[in-house]
Amino acid sequence: MNLKPQKTLILVNLGGPRTTDEIEVFLMDLFTDPFVFDLPLPEFLRMPLARFIAKKRTPKVRKTYESMGFGGGSPLVSETEKQAKTLERILNQTTNIDWTIKIAMTCGYPHIRDPEFGKPNPNTIYLPLYPQYSRSTVLSTLHHLEKKFKECPVGSGGYIPTFASDPKFHQISAKFIYEFFTGGLNPKDFLHFPKNNPNTDWKNLDLVFSAHGVPMRLIHKGDQYMKEIESSVFGITTELRKLGFLGNIHISYQSKVGPAKWTEPSSLTMIESLAKEGKSIAVYPISFVSDHLETLEEIGEQFKDLAIQSGAKTFIRVPAFGTYLPFMEYLSKKVLVADAEIRRCICQEMGGESISTCRFK
Structure with a gap:
């Protein structure tokens, strides 16, 4: 008989289509989310427009996914499953608790609204896999959970907050970058890992921290995302300097969609400018913890082609x-403390808006 206490950890990510057949469903979830597709329109106009854009983009997006070599879908879900298995092993080995780790997505499958994902509490803990807070990621996740359980998860003991400003996160990130350039990583653990030595003169690179962009409309609503990115980069750069890095550091934003003004500078503009100066360029995906379309295709192929063609x-x-x-x-230790000590509305503080059922109002 197993007398150990049992707990469930749910890793939450944005999601991605696992197959070609799921692309339209994924895009529909993405564009109908009011925290992602945030437009100054009433719902009876915003929702039909969102569905129209999702349908219109599906054929173009399908071609992009097909070119990645993962059977017409995204590897994000399977990569998150690998993270779940690793965390489950660590937590079961280091605690006297019987842990079950699941994954849930806010767009596509397995969707966070599915019945198998229970109410946040000290025994059912949600960990959004976003280092930085944003309305389009974290606040969206909290809204999904509030809609499902009629209660904001923050302060329930079942929610793990973002960690962009944590010095330990900065140290680990710097160590990871250092080990990548000095041969300390196992290529088999990563998708599309370079076959040759990445760069022998890594200390003098121009290192671009590329984050997923968001519309400036979200920033104007109080989203602290850009400040979170800057905090992350400053802390990681400080640690990299201790490891001998001497090169220039840059922050840029990728994946812009539509004509609205987004966070700047654009990664495309940044990389083209550096390339024209004949620089050696490295790009690190500061806002992502697993590889998928934006890292493998956008950074690994589009940015690379632009850089080489422009003279890098x-x-x-x-x-x-x-x-x-x-x-x-590091994440396993975050899980063990969860958010039981939070006594303030971090949604208002970080996203500019309290969820209606906030327990700290």
Whole structure:
């Protein structure tokens, strides 16, 4: 008989289509989310427009996914499953608790609204896999959970907050980048890992921290995302300097959709400018913890082609964490403290808006 206490950890990510057949469903979930597709329109106009855009983009997006070599879908779900298995092993080995780790997505499958994902509490803990807070990711996740359980998860003991400003996260990130350039990572643990030595003169690279962009409309609503990105980069840069990095650091934003003004500078503009100066460029995906479309295709192919064609001396894509053991161990420690000590509305503080059922109002 197993007398150990039992707990469930649910890793939450944005999601991605696992197959070609799921692309339209994924896009529909994405564009109908009011925290992602945030437009100054009443719902009876916003929702039909969102569905129209999702349908219209499906054929183009299908071609992009087909070119990635993962059977017409995204590897994000399967990569998150690998992270779940790793965390489950670590937690079961290091605690006297019987842990079950599941994954849930806010777009596509397995969807966070599915019945198998229970109410956040000290025994059912949600960990959004976003280092930085944003309305389009974290607040969206909290809204999904509130809609499902009629209660904001923050302060329930079942929610793990973002960690962009944590010095330990900065140290692990710097160590990861260092080990990538100095041969300390196992290529088999990563997708599309470079076959040759990434760059022998890594200390003098121009290192671009590329984050997923968000519309400036969200920033104007109080989203602290850009500040979170800057905090992450500052802390990681400080640690990289201790490891001998001497090169220039840049922050940019990728994946812009539509004509509205988004966070700047654009990663495309940044990389083209550096390439024209003949720089050796490396790009690190600061806002992602697992590789998928934006890292493998956008950074690894589109950015690389632009850089080489524009005159870059070299270009290298640094992978996302994946199952990098120091990061997985770091997350396991975050799980054990959860959010029981939170006594304030972090949604208002970080996203500019309280969820209606906030327990701290």
